Amino acid sequence: MKQLKFKFVVxxxxxxxxxxxxxxxxxxxxPERYTEEECYRYAIRIMRHMxxxxxxxxxxxxxxxxxxEGGYIMYxxxxxxYDALGILIKHKPTCAVLWEEKxxxxxxxxxxxxxxxxxxxxxxxxxxQIKALNKIAEEVSEGRRYLIFPEGxxxxxxxxxxxxxxxxxxxxxxxxxxxxxxxIYDSWxxxxxxxxxxxxxxxxxxxxxxxxxxxHMKKKEISDMVKGLIQKRIDDIRSGExxxxxxxxxxxxxxxxx
Numbered sequence: 001m002k003q004l005k006f007k008f009v010v011x012x013x014x015x016x017x018x019x020x021x022x023x024x025x026x027x028x029x030x031p032e033r034y035t036e037e038e039c040y041r042y043a044i045r046i047m048r049h050m051x052x053x054x055x056x057x058x059x060x061x062x063x064x065x066x067x068x069e070g071g072y073i074m075y076x077x078x079x080x081x082y083d084a085l086g087i088l089i090k091h092k093p094t095c096a097v098l099w100e101e102k103x104x105x106x107x108x109x110x111x112x113x114x115x116x117x118x119x120x121x122x123x124x125x126x127x128x129q130i131k132a133l134n135k136i137a138e139e140v141s142e143g144r145r146y147l148i149f150p151e152g153x154x155x156x157x158x159x160x161x162x163x164x165x166x167x168x169x170x171x172x173x174x175x176x177x178x179x180x181x182x183x184i185y186d187s188w189x190x191x192x193x194x195x196x197x198x199x200x201x202x203x204x205x206x207x208x209x210x211x212x213x214x215x216h217m218k219k220k221e222i223s224d225m226v227k228g229l230i231q232k233r234i235d236d237i238r239s240g241e242x243x244x245x246x247x248x249x250x251x252x253x254x255x256x257x258x
Contacts, residue, residue, distance in 0.1 A: 006081055020045075021111055024042060027114075039115040040115065047088060050085060054191055057199070065207050071175065073136075073148060076149055079184060095147055099113050099120050100122075159185055159234055164227045173219065186201045206233065
């Protein structure tokens with residue numbers, strides 16, 4: 001049976017979903033009554049329920065790297081259905097997502113997308129893509145935060161990176177906002193495996209890349225740079241080097257505090 005874990009999450013969330021969907025729809029229909037913060041918190045509440053049903057624990061690193069003020073764009077690798085949930089549950093400030101429109105039109109995904117006030121994109125309509133990316137750049141310039149998956153979608157790639165679509169980095173060049181590379185690891189195991197068992201995933205918020213560092217670069221160059229940083233983090237996790245770095249950091253912090 002394919003995607004047994006995901007089917008288990010869906011089946012076990014039906015009662016909760018039927019209870020939460022009406023309220024979510026009401027909040028989406030009346031943006032004048034509900035703040036972006038209230039909508040975001042309700043979306044996170046739904047995501048946390050799905051996370052529990054997926055028997056998933058997510059370790060998070062680098063939250064201190066997120067800018068405290070202003071807009072920014074997070075670019076993450078893509079592995080499966082849990083990716084956005086795993087990242088946003090660990091991201092306290094409000095954040096929207098660039099979502100493929102067909103995926104965003106499914107039950108619960110539709111509600112989460114609306115609550116996040118996200119942008120959708122059509123892979124078949126280049127003009128709509130440009131319009132959506134320009135809208136994101138405008139909103140980020142005004143202080144909003146966004147999560148984008150440059151790979152566009154996922155297959156059975158697991159912890160292996162796919163080709164990054166450089167066009168989405170136009171959002172950063174136009175908004176001149178910080179870029180936050182995000183590396184996820186083992187995220188595919190949460191909902192895309194064929195066994196019902198607890199899993200642990202990882203989210204790594206990496207150091208910001210400011211406009212002064214990338215403003216002179218072309219979209220493809222920025223894409224290659226971000227992909228390289230994410231690949232390096234994944235390689236370090238695989239090799240055990242990241243654990244060594246964490247241990248050394250703790251030792252140094254202990255020494256400084258002595």
